[in-house]
Amino acid sequence: MSKFDEIRFFDDSEVNEALLGIARDPMMNALMGFTFPDTDKKIWREQFKNIHSVSDFQHNFIAHTIRQILTKSSEGLTTSGFDKLDKQTPYLFISNHRDIVLDTSLINLVLLEKGLIMTASAIGDNLVQKTFLHDLAKLNRNFLVQRGLPLREQLKSSQIMSEYIKELLHKENRSVWIAQREGRTKDGNDVTQQGVLKMLAMAAEDMPLANYFKTLKIVPVSISYEYDPTDSLKMPQLLAKHRDEEYVKGKDEDFMTMLSGVLGQKKRIHLHAGNVLDTELDDIAANSENKNKQLQAIAQIIDESIIQNYKLWPTKFIAYDLLHNTDTYADQYTEQEKQLFVRRLEMRIDPSDAISKEFFLTMYANPLVNKIRSEQKLSE
Structure with a gap:
């Protein structure tokens, strides 16, 4: 048993069994029917038998799904900044967060097409309660962020996730994606939560904070949709906050939001990869020894990069x-x-x-x- 078992994605040795286990699920039929509309389901089910790695699944199936989503619900995806990244180097991509599924899926499609290392991506376990979604997420190299835990368990969970991200980047040579905040931005204000950076810092051990963050090779990513396909779905939560009321999600609300994000019209989409955080971290360390002030300054640098490089449609x-x-x-x-x-x-x-x-x-x-x-x- 590994200490990461509760949150990790599938090992390649587990992929085939997991994939065949959900092959006949109605949701898989719908997904593959959308991806390959002119293909009999017997054909892709037969092809599933030859899939023995996450990479196989992503290259042969999921990449086609994302391209279909772009064809049917957008007017195209453009990018900038990715060409200056090194193809052999794993990066920690931290982006603004607008769509549950697409943010990380689009980044990975870009990484795939540019020959860069694709990511392991954080996803809230509240979003994958259904068995099909849970297995599909782990087949796509998603690791689970455990939500709704008591404080002590939350701290332990954050420590494990921090160590897992470090292991992926430093030992597995695997890039990682996390959102700059917990949950999607509802009001258009893209702000990095210090709690996300505190979690990352938990695995620093005795290394100075700025030095450790340099080893993570953080790349801020700006994701800009011309139309937000879930814009109207965000209204009830914003109105509840305005009225100082507690917002309670409806049953299957997250799932419906995922579907709306995937299928809703987005028009044009642009992704920009900012510069790797490097010398700015030295400046932060030189200006303050206070850990909280350093985290605050790092959050500010990420925010500035995301905001400055955000494509204004x-x-x-x-x-x-x-x-x-x-x-x-x-x-x-x-x-x-x-x-x-x-x-x-x-x-x-x-x-x-x-x-x-x-x-x-x-x-x-x-x-x-x-x-x-x-x-x-x-x-x-």
Whole structure:
């Protein structure tokens, strides 16, 4: 028994049995029917028998699924920054988090197509309660973040996850992806939670914090969807927070959100890989010996990279102008793009509900607002 057994993804020796175990699940039929619409299920079930590694499964099946998602629900994926990464080096990718499934899936498709090391990716265990989703996640090299534990158990779980990430990067030569925060950003404000960095630091042992973080080779990644396919689904939680009410998720809400994220229209998508955190960490160590202040400074650097490199699609400028009843950014979009966005707004929320409308527009406008603030700060 390994101390990582409760959270780890499948070893290659376990892949074939796990895959054949879910091959006849109705959800697998739906997934493969979507991926290979003109292929009889007997064919892909037969092909499953020859899959004996995570890599085989990802290359021969899941990569095709993600390409189908892009074809059917987007106007294409563009990238920048990945070409400066080394093909033999494992990185710790920390990105903003907008979509449960797609964020890490798109990053891995890019890594695959550019010949870079694909990631092991963190996923909340609350999202994979169904046996099919649990096994599919582990077949895709997802490791589990244990949610809802009592404080003492949470600390132990964080320690194990920190050690696991270190082991993957340093011993397994495997890149890792984690989101900059727990849960998706609902309001468009991409902010790194210090708790995520504290968890990473738990495996540093006696090494100075900044030195240890240098060994992780952290790459901030900015993910930008022109349309957020789950925009309207985020409204109830934002409204509950506004009213100072506790938000209780409905049964299967996470699963429905996953489906909406995968199948909903996203228009254009852009991924940018920022620079590896390096000399900035030396500066942080030189300026303060306080661990919390160092973590705060590292979080700030990640935030600045994600915000500065975030692709601002026309929807961000349109939302800002609608929110403030101005035409400040009218040169950044066409009248047709504006009309399409307004139609989306009217179809997805009740336009007579002023608060929902404000939250919807703010969600889209905040990346622009944050980029302006960040540029002002850097120029001071």
